[in-house]
Amino acid sequence: MNxxxxxxxxxxxxYDPLSPLTxxxxxASVYPDKTAMIHGDWSxxxxxxxxxxxxxxxxxxxxxxxxxxxxxxxxxxxxxxLESHFGVPMTGAVLNALNTRLDAETLxxxxxxxxxxxxxxxxxxxxxxxxxxxxxxxDPVVIDIDDPLxxxxxxxxxxxxxxxxxxxxxxxxxxxxxxxxxxxSLNYTSGTTGxxxxxxxxxxxxxxxxxxxxxxxxxxxHPIYLWTLPMFHCNGWCFPWTIxxxxxxxxxxxxxxxxxIFEAMGRFGVDHMCGAxxxxxxxxxxxxxxxxxxxxxxxxxxxxxxxxxxxxxxMDRMGFDVTHVYGLTECYGPAVYCDWNDxxxxxxxxxxxxxxxxxxxxxxxxxxxxxxxxxxxQPVPRDGNxxxxxxxxxxxxMKGYLKNPGTTGKAFEGDWFRTGDLGVIHxxxxxxxxxxxxxxxxxxxxNISTIEVEGVLYRHPAVLEAAVVARPDEKWGETPCxxxxxxxxxxxxxxxxxxxxxxxxxHFKCPKAVVFDELPKTSTGKVQKFVLRERAKNL
Numbered sequence: 015m016n017x018x019x020x021x022x023x024x025x026x027x028x029y030d031p032l033s034p035l036t037x038x039x040x041x042a043s044v045y046p047d048k049t050a051m052i053h054g055d056w057s058x059x060x061x062x063x064x065x066x067x068x069x070x071x072x073x074x075x076x077x078x079x080x081x082x083x084x085x086x087x088x089x090x091x092x093x094x095x096l097e098s099h100f101g102v103p104m105t106g107a108v109l110n111a112l113n114t115r116l117d118a119e120t121l122x123x124x125x126x127x128x129x130x131x132x133x134x135x136x137x138x139x140x141x142x143x144x145x146x147x148x149x150x151x152x153d154p155v156v157i158d159i160d161d162p163l164x165x166x167x168x169x170x171x172x173x174x175x176x177x178x179x180x181x182x183x184x185x186x187x188x189x190x191x192x193x194x195x196x197x198x199s200l201n202y203t204s205g206t207t208g209x210x211x212x213x214x215x216x217x218x219x220x221x222x223x224x225x226x227x228x229x230x231x232x233x234x235x236h237p238i239y240l241w242t243l244p245m246f247h248c249n250g251w252c253f254p255w256t257i258x259x260x261x262x263x264x265x266x267x268x269x270x271x272x273x274x275i276f277e278a279m280g281r282f283g284v285d286h287m288c289g290a291x292x293x294x295x296x297x298x299x300x301x302x303x304x305x306x307x308x309x310x311x312x313x314x315x316x317x318x319x320x321x322x323x324x325x326x327x328x329m330d331r332m333g334f335d336v337t338h339v340y341g342l343t344e345c346y347g348p349a350v351y352c353d354w355n356d357x358x359x360x361x362x363x364x365x366x367x368x369x370x371x372x373x374x375x376x377x378x379x380x381x382x383x384x385x386x387x388x389x390x391x392q393p394v395p396r397d398g399n400x401x402x403x404x405x406x407x408x409x410x411x412m413k414g415y416l417k418n419p420g421t422t423g424k425a426f427e428g429d430w431f432r433t434g435d436l437g438v439i440h441x442x443x444x445x446x447x448x449x450x451x452x453x454x455x456x457x458x459x460x461n462i463s464t465i466e467v468e469g470v471l472y473r474h475p476a477v478l479e480a481a482v483v484a485r486p487d488e489k490w491g492e493t494p495c496x497x498x499x500x501x502x503x504x505x506x507x508x509x510x511x512x513x514x515x516x517x518x519x520x521h522f523k524c525p526k527a528v529v530f531d532e533l534p535k536t537s538t539g540k541v542q543k544f545v546l547r548e549r550a551k552n553l
Contacts, residue, residue, distance in 0.1 A: 031194035033217040034224050034255035038064055038100050045261040048236065052282055053093050053266040054163050060261065063097070069182030070101030076181070077132060077155060081106030084128040084200060086154070088112040088121070088143060089136035090268040091241035091250075094159045094175050098134065099245070099254040101179075103198045103217070104188035107131075110200040111246035115460060117520045118145035123209055124202050125150045127417065134159060134175060137167035144170050163268055194218035199249050200416060203343050203461060212416030213343045215249070222379035222409050223346035224255035229378050230351045231315060231337060233286070237262040240278050242270050243288040247459065251288060251317075251347030262286075272300040280307030288315040290459030291325060291491040294336070298328050305332065315339055317348055317459070326367035340373035340447065342433055344425065349380045349410045350445060373437070373445045381408030382430075385439045391428050398440040401448050405430040453543060455484040455492050462523045467494050470518045471525075474511065476504035479533050481541045482525065485550040495550040496525035499532055506530075527553060 030036075041050070042064035050063035058066070079085060085102045087109070089095045095111065102109040110128050112121060121142065125133070130152050135143045136159040147156070147170075156171035157178050191198075198217045202210040227233070239257045241264060243250055257264055265282050267274055270293065278284055287293075294316055297308075310333035317339045329336050339348035352374035358366055376383035385394050385402040394402040411431045414422035425432055434454075437447045455462040464482040471480035478501045485495035500506060508528040515524040529549070534542040 031191050031196075031217060032221040033103075033190040033194065033198075034221045034252075034259070035100055035103060035188070035190055035217075037224065037255055037259035038067060041258055041261045045236075048261055049263045050258070051093055051096060051264045051266065056093075063258075065184035066093075066179060067097050067100040067104065068186040068188060069179040069184050070097055071104035071188050072182035072184075072186035073178050074102065074105050074107065074132065075186070079105050079107050079132055082197075083107045083131045084110050085132045085134070086110040086112055086125060086128060086130045087134040088114055088139050088246075089134070089159055090114060090138070091245050091266050092136065092159060092161050092163075092268060093266060094134060094136075094161075095245045096241075096254055096264055096266065099199075099249060100258075103191075104186070106191070106196070108197045108200050108214075109249070110202075111249060113202070113246050113460075114139060114244070115520055115522050116142075118142050118149060120210065120520070121146035122149035124212075125154070126152050127209075127212060128200055130154045132157065133171075135171065136161060136164060137169060138164045140167040140170050161268070191217045194221075195413070197413065201246075201248055201343050211418060211421060214413040214416050215346060216413050219346055219409055219412070220249070220252055220255060223252040223349075223377075224259055226377040226379045226410070227252060227256040227348065228260055230339075230348070230353070231286070231313065233260055233262075235260050235262075237286045238265060238282055238284050239263065240265045240275065240282075240284040240287040241267050242275060242293050243290075244459075248341070248343050248347035251315075251341075253288065270296070272296045272304055276300065276304035276307045279309070279312065283309070284312060285309075286313045286315075288317075290456075291316060292458045292489055294325050294329055295489050297334065298325065298332070308333075311335055313337065315348070317341065326370045327363045330363050330366060336370060338370050338373065340445070342435075344412045344431060344433075345380070345406060345410045346412075349377050349406060350374055350383060351377065352444070371446075372440070373447055375444060376406075376408075377410060379408060380406060380410045382406065383445065385437050385445065386430070388432070391430075394439060396439045396441050396443065398438050398446065401436050401438055404433040404435045404437045404445065404447070406433065407431065453483065455482075455494055457487070457492050457494070457522060458490045460522060462494055464494070466519070467496065467515070467523055467525065470515050471496055471498060471511070473518065474506065474514050476500050476506040477511075478502075478504075481533050481543060481546055483543050483546045483550050485527060485553065487526070493526040494523065495527045495529065495546075495553065497529045497531060497533055497546050497549075500530060529553070 042060045046061035050060040133154040134157045158169040158171040160174045199215045338352040340350040341348040388403040394400040453464045467482045479499040484492040487493040511528045534545045
């Protein structure tokens with residue numbers, strides 16, 4: 015009999031399920047007077063942060079919200095959204111942060127699919143949410159965020175968020191999950207193959223992703239973090255929990271614009287921020303007066319479409335310290351990062367930029383990362399040239415897709431999470447993406463389904479055939495480019511096609527360019543998208 019297993023049982027004294035909720039309780043205890051949040055002229059301490067989150071949990075609980083219920087929220091990066099990352103799961107409920115760029119039809123689908131019990135909605139999105147609520151079958155309690163820094167919109171709910179939490183108990187006796195595998199949040203993909211898929215995160219994964227962020231970024235105590243990354247996107251890459259764990263200051267920002275970013279940098283001493291390559295472009299393409307407000311050495315984490323080496327080189331020249339990461343909604347956001355080798359510091363700016371453009375190596379909590387032949391499931395040679403599918407295993411992988419066992423099974427086929435992305439492994443073990451097998455377009459950090467865009471194009475009366483591919487874009491990273499064949503005798507122009515798309519789908523998904531031509535096809539009639547991608551690059 016193994017003496018290490020005899021009478022050495024798991025009990026309340028030696029085991030507690032991992033949960034990022036404990037980060038807030040600890041920081042409130044250790045750093046009660048430290049500034050936790052800044053929003054314009056309003057700020058509060060960690061002690062107040064903890065009280066407000068418990069008030070939210072108490073108010074939700076009094077409305078019958080509990081384990082397994084879904085609470086949805088649509089808002090920019092404001093305090094209510096930050097607080098929801100703690101207050102909602104304190105009740106055992108699941109947080110569903112909604113993408114603010116979606117249309118009413120998609121939002122209605124998500125509310126129904128998630129079985130939303132309570133919705134918190136910022137006044138700015140009252141028009142689209144009013145339409146979504148009219149379309150959906152569920153009937154959630156609606157709470158309004160009436161942010162004084164917001165513009166436009168009106169109140170559509172039962173009461174305001176501040177009134178709602180005012181009725182809550184700041185001493186609410188919350189408890190963590192009984193099982194760390196319990197769901198903490200629900201994040202919807204952008205629907206790359208039809209309707210959006212609901213990706214379910216658990217407390218254990220959120221805890222490990224949050225700590226992984228701080229380890230991978232060499233983050234010390236009390237960073238001042240600017241919220242340029244949407245908190246709705248993979249729960250802000252789990253940084254609501256990361257920054258709280260290290261007693262940092264969350265600087266909220268309603269609008270991601272160059273003037274606001276640099277004002278916050280100068281006013282609050284920002285030293286960390288995240289975003290898509292478009293955020294880097296904002297930092298580069300602004301006035302000298304703005305640039306003077308930022309101190310040298312600000313750490314920037316960037317993901318989504320690989321940033322152009324020229325952009326990374328310019329960021330280097332401006333004094334920003336950029337870390338390139340890679341991940342998907344299904345792996346809690348970043349799970350791979352370009353772990354910098356100090357030996358590379360002596361290289362030229364251009365060579366350093368090329369190295370930073372690689373996706374890199376796995377986070378500490380990701381057990382395995384590899385590029386495999388998807389048929390044989392064998393690793394490809396480490397030659398930086400042979401392509402295969404990027405696959406992952408470990409604690410940073412989702413529980414699965416909500417109410418979608420078939421798609422979940424396919425994603426985990428072969429006991430790996432299949433990303434659908436194509437890449438190579440270099441001799442030093444660093445991953446570099448080369449293409450996306452699902453033809454997904456990543457524009458400004460948002461996923462766009464070519465299938466969805468093509469579906470709208472096919473509804474145009476003049477369109478016979480359509481294919482959509484990614485076109486490189488200096489500002490957005492990538493934008494949709496449509497190739498269209500018109501019906502005999504039909505007439506249409508680029509402006510008309512784009513206007514039609516804008517009338518029928520979320521604007522950020524619409525083509526930015528339209529080319530009228532015959533579509534190249536294989537002998538079996540399949541459109542050769544690799545040919546179209548090359549054409550799009552040269553437009």
